[in-house]
Amino acid sequence: MSSHYEAPIREPLVIGEKSYHDISVDVGAPVLGKANKSWWIVFTIALIAFLWGLGCIIYTVSTGIGVWGLNKTIGWAWDITNFVWWVGIGHAGTLISAVLLLFRQKWRMAVNRSAEAMTIFAVVQAGLFPIIHMGRPWLAYWVLPIPNQFGSLWVNFNSPLLWDVFAISTYLSISLVFWYTGLLPDFAMIRDRTKSPFQKKIYGILSFGWTGRVKDWQRFEEVSLVLAGLATPLVLSVHTIVSFDFATSVVPGWHSTIFPPYFVAGAIFSGFAMVQTLLIIMRKVSNLEDYITVLHIEYMNKVILLTGGIVTVAYITEYFIGWYSGVPYENYTYLSFGAATGPYWWAFWALIICNLIVPLTLWVKKLRRNIIWTFIVALIINVGMWFERFDIIVIDLSKDRLTSSWTMFQPTFVDIGTFIGTIGFFFVLFLLYARTFPVIAQAEVKTILKSSGESFKRLRAEHGDHVDHNVSQYPASGGPSANLTGEYFTSEEDENAKDDKLEVGDTALIDSEAKRDQVNAMLDRIGTYNPDTQTPDDLKKISGVGPVMEEKLHELGIYTYDQVSNMTDIDYELLDSIIVEFPGRAKRDDWAGQAETLKNNK
């Protein structure tokens, strides 16, 4: 019975006249419907890219790492670049689902499901690269803390590479259970809504028998909160530890104490760019524009602005301190005058333009709310953040301490193919997800509908914030139609009823001859009521018909389910023109269909 008040100045997060049921329908539609042609085209392209990458991986593993463009000087290049890039992208999902949950940001609810899915799929891609880079991936289990076959020589817990193993596997698995626990109620919704027995079976298994008991919800909310509390430091630790891979080394340009915070900010920056890229397409394809609104896009752009700003400050700090130190070697690191004018000038400027300059346009509110521009900026940031990692790894390594071994990196088709393959794999997973998973956390969105839904905000603006209005005007319920006595609370409709009786006469509804003719024509179509032979039905049982509406229907001569069940669109329109208080209601609630059921159950 709490108030659903939210400051009117806040824009609605759910647009349109939505009821709880509408949310279920909209979220279930992509799963229950059929895939369209564009989905199949994109899926095919992604699948081909994936297969191409798979071929490159098989070639690498069967031939050896020599098929990559690595050389003696540059021993890490695209593989680790791609690894860090993908891990970074994975950070936005947990940020949205965990950090924003702790901050009670309601807008996260429309985007968290897809952002978390993106996280998991991105971390899967990231994990591939170190495993391939091992050269003998079938021995990947050697990273686990088990003694080797010669005795008790163990893994090295002093090494940041081993920390990575623990950090990333913890991150992947915790993100997975967080995501899955949130999915249970939504799988249950699909299970209970689908008509296909196969889907019912599959979603029945996936939903783990979720029923929505009040105790389960209590635990569910507690688990979500605690997982958010755990995942928040976790997400910060993961990219911190990834940055340790570089920062704990002695390579100039890598050996930098600024790396952990700078990497975390960069990860969130690139992650949000990827979320924007995916969601701007998905909201269109899956018709979710009412839930993932321009406001959501603007909020995410603000996060991009903030994290992009942190990254910019880090770049400038690195550049300045390198120059200020006066050490000649610093002129060979990735943020230096030497890098800007050296053989890798294009990579340097790609970084500066994509990550530092282009995102500045988002300070302009018009551009921040412009979907096309946001999409372009997001793509540019994705590219820029790839170049950041490429610059850190390749530029820093290319000019090492021994001048004679300075060299450049030339990727082979295998390097490129593997990278493209992971992009394909990522999109294959995401496209399958978009077709089979409820892509919006509908149970959570329902909790904010009354506070942040557009129609409810409007009702509050018109009628003020008190409970009666919320109850009686909730579009799907049709008011407390069963509450005949009005003993426990008075509804809006009851109040109207009293007013109407005072002001409106019995025939006031039909104020012209034309209308009288139309009503007579309608009664001809749907049948007339004869009080001598028939008994009136309780029309209030039809959802959407309250006491007032029933009275008005009686005035028009409509008393039985039989009559209502014969109604068609013409009749609905006529009703709308005569009974102006509830436009479109009859059609929306499908009175005829309801009356048909009621008639048969009589």
Added chain:
Amino acid sequence: MEAKVIHAIYTDDDLLMQAVKQTRTANYNITEVFTPFPVHGLDKAIGLEPTRLAITSFIYGLIGLTVAVLMMNFIMIADWPQNIGGKPSFNFYQNMPAFIPIMFELTVFFAGHLMVITFYMRSKLWPFKKAENPDPRTTDDHFLMQIDAGHHDVKKLTKFLYDTGAKEISLIENEEDH
């Protein structure tokens, strides 16, 4: 489960909250409520105890931390100490700064996973578990309150529920106890 229960279906969360309070004031026994989304304050209104899952999570986290410390102490200090980059390996305390990332990760790993497993077990959620919501609409937009009708006059109870705004009311008689 009681032999005779009444299912009252509501279509609005505020209405349900009000009905729950009225039903409890009238001393009827609410045995279960099914909702499509978490209704804030409903657990308190029904009189449920707060959940202790957060406490279990804390304990699991401590277990994870202990496992990490014992494991690394055994592997790095006791079983096979090595000189790696000159990092001191004579005792755990000296080598600990390098172990902090893993200690943290395992704490989170244990706290998170064991808590979720506990949640699934306590709420009886697992694959192939049959859903027990009495009406499929309760995962969509309907709210179902189940009241023990055992010793009450069913007519009177029905009338009462009707007045609280229930949209549908049905009497369920169970043949046997489940």
